[in-house]
Amino acid sequence: MPTKIKMSELSILITNDDGIFAPGILALKQAMDKLGRVTVVAPLSEKSAVGHAITLSDPLRVETVERDGDFFGYAVNGTPADCVKLAVSALCEKKPDLVVSGINLGPNTATNILYSGTVSAAAEGVMLGIPSMAVSVASFSKTNFEPAARFALSLANKIFQKGLPDGTLLNVNVPAVPQEEIRGVRMTRQGKGGYTTAFDKRNDLHNRTYYWQGGKHNQIDSGLDVDDSAVMENYISVTPVHYDLTNHAFLKDLQAWQLQL
Amino acid sequence: MPTKIKMSELSILITNDDGIFAPGILALKQAMDKLGRVTVVAPLSEKSAVGHAITLSDPLRVETVERDGDFFGYAVNGTPADCVKLAVSALCEKKPDLVVSGINLGPNTATNILYSGTVSAAAEGVMLGIPSMAVSVASFSKTNFEPAARFALSLANKIFQKGLPDGTLLNVNVPAVPQEEIRGVRMTRQGKGGYTTAFDKRNDLHNRTYYWQGGKHNQIDSGLDVDDSAVMENYISVTPVHYDLTNHAFLKDLQAWQLQL
Numbered sequence: 001m002p003t004k005i006k007m008s009e010l011s012i013l014i015t016n017d018d019g020i021f022a023p024g025i026l027a028l029k030q031a032m033d034k035l036g037r038v039t040v041v042a043p044l045s046e047k048s049a050v051g052h053a054i055t056l057s058d059p060l061r062v063e064t065v066e067r068d069g070d071f072f073g074y075a076v077n078g079t080p081a082d083c084v085k086l087a088v089s090a091l092c093e094k095k096p097d098l099v100v101s102g103i104n105l106g107p108n109t110a111t112n113i114l115y116s117g118t119v120s121a122a123a124e125g126v127m128l129g130i131p132s133m134a135v136s137v138a139s140f141s142k143t144n145f146e147p148a149a150r151f152a153l154s155l156a157n158k159i160f161q162k163g164l165p166d167g168t169l170l171n172v173n174v175p176a177v178p179q180e181e182i183r184g185v186r187m188t189r190q191g192k193g194g195y196t197t198a199f200d201k202r203n204d205l206h207n208r209t210y211y212w213q214g215g216k217h218n219q220i221d222s223g224l225d226v227d228d229s230a231v232m233e234n235y236i237s238v239t240p241v242h243y244d245l246t247n248h249a250f251l252k253d254l255q256a257w258q259l260q261l
Numbered sequence: 262m263p264t265k266i267k268m269s270e271l272s273i274l275i276t277n278d279d280g281i282f283a284p285g286i287l288a289l290k291q292a293m294d295k296l297g298r299v300t301v302v303a304p305l306s307e308k309s310a311v312g313h314a315i316t317l318s319d320p321l322r323v324e325t326v327e328r329d330g331d332f333f334g335y336a337v338n339g340t341p342a343d344c345v346k347l348a349v350s351a352l353c354e355k356k357p358d359l360v361v362s363g364i365n366l367g368p369n370t371a372t373n374i375l376y377s378g379t380v381s382a383a384a385e386g387v388m389l390g391i392p393s394m395a396v397s398v399a400s401f402s403k404t405n406f407e408p409a410a411r412f413a414l415s416l417a418n419k420i421f422q423k424g425l426p427d428g429t430l431l432n433v434n435v436p437a438v439p440q441e442e443i444r445g446v447r448m449t450r451q452g453k454g455g456y457t458t459a460f461d462k463r464n465d466l467h468n469r470t471y472y473w474q475g476g477k478h479n480q481i482d483s484g485l486d487v488d489d490s491a492v493m494e495n496y497i498s499v500t501p502v503h504y505d506l507t508n509h510a511f512l513k514d515l516q517a518w519q520l521q522l
Contacts, residue, residue, distance in 0.1 A: 052312030
């Protein structure tokens with residue numbers, strides 16, 4: 001069982017949704033090790049598309065994990081948001097100075113960020129008052145995480161210099177191309193597109209119906225000021241994401257509805 | 262196995278996160294039956310706090326459910342968001358005219374809406390282009406759902422008259438008091454408060470450590486224009502919620518960071 005983690009310098013909490021044994025989190029840790037004291041607290045198994053789920057009805061357990069023969073971090077049988085909560089509340093001796101979630105295999109852009117465990121972990125960070133970012137590479141297959149890891153380190157430095165507004169995280173998406181083919185960095189807004197879901201209806205060996213959920217990305221808006229579109233054009237996309245979901249513009253119209261009991 | 266559902270009139274899809282056998286969804290169905298043809302597609306078991314999770318790595322199964330001896334709806338072994346997707350893509354013959362999620366036992370206000378399966382189901386509705394609302398009662402124990410069910414029906418009528426902007430749902434929270442004690446209806450913004458998480462560290466019978474996650478609501482802002490605060494003052498709260506998470510104000514500042522590769 002883990003004991004309290006002592007942190008005497010800049011402390012960085014790393015998590016992900018692909019699980020503690022994923023290649024992306026190893027690349028991220030190696031980059032962040034250059035910046036400060038890194039603590040890894042990540043799901044034991046893959047938790048993609050769990051969104052902001054948290055575990056209230058089951059006990060959470062923690063185990064220490066080695067990679068390449070060295071202590072790597074703490075694995076939790078929960079979601080990415082659970083990992084951040086548990087790290088901050090129970091595992092870390094002091095509050096981390098930065099939460100970095102990733103590096104995710106697959107882009108987290110447009111409305112897909114609602115489903116993303118990677119982005120939700122960073123959201124949990126900002127809800128706990130910690131500057132946070134999520135980092136993803138726009139490839140679903142084995143990829144080179146180096147350009148994303150390098151940029152994450154550079155952006156982390158910038159966050160420590162500049163700070164972030166309360167409640168706002170940075171959502172970073174890196175094209176899956178060699179470093180020299182990346183055309184630059186764009187500050188973007190969340191796109192309006194997202195996955196168009198399709199269900200494949202099948203029968204099992206007992207002739208009972210089941211459905212597999214799948215889909216493909218449906219890009220709606222274009223331009224280098226939009227997250228999914230910028231990444232497709234081989235730019236790194238950085239989107240400031242916050243959690244005031246109120247549609248303030250419509251709130252004014254809604255007043256005129258004069259709703260009665 | 263369900264066959265395609267024929268809908269010849271106004272069609273309303275109902276779901277929740279407390280599960281298809283919860284009392285709140287029964288009260289909601291009884292109210293919505295007065296408005297049109299209701300289809301219930303809800304999780305087989307409780308799925309509270311699953312957020313916007315969807316099921317990509319397991320097959321989804323559907324079974325028909327009776328309540329009080331009559332056909333009630335379709336139960337799915339997935340999340341609330343799965344239920345809406347599967348209903349719209351595979352179970353309903355035509356696209357529903359309205360999605361209503363609830364009636365949830367427990368308020369969904371302030372930053373807690375990020376964790377809410379109830380609100381995420383309505384979010385899935387609007388992402389599929391369907392006007393949607395989420396309805397919750399601010400009590401965690403057995404309660405009277407009648408005031409909430411009555412208001413949901415009245416609001417649904419209003420939505421059909423007035424329409425909702427693309428991508429915006431209405432998040433409704435009703436105080437858990439008798440109808441005559443409800444003081445009115447307030448159009449609100451999402452509060453800045455949320456759960457302050459606490460973990461209870463325990464040992465199991467094999468002396469292995471585990472953690473239970475809990476917490477209590479931490480109200481930050483006050484006033485009848487804020488969701489959690491209005492409900493505490495015995496007003497029904499209606500918040501327009503959308504899914505553009507971009508912090509547009511900060512996006513301008515971020516341009517000045519001049520990030521480099």
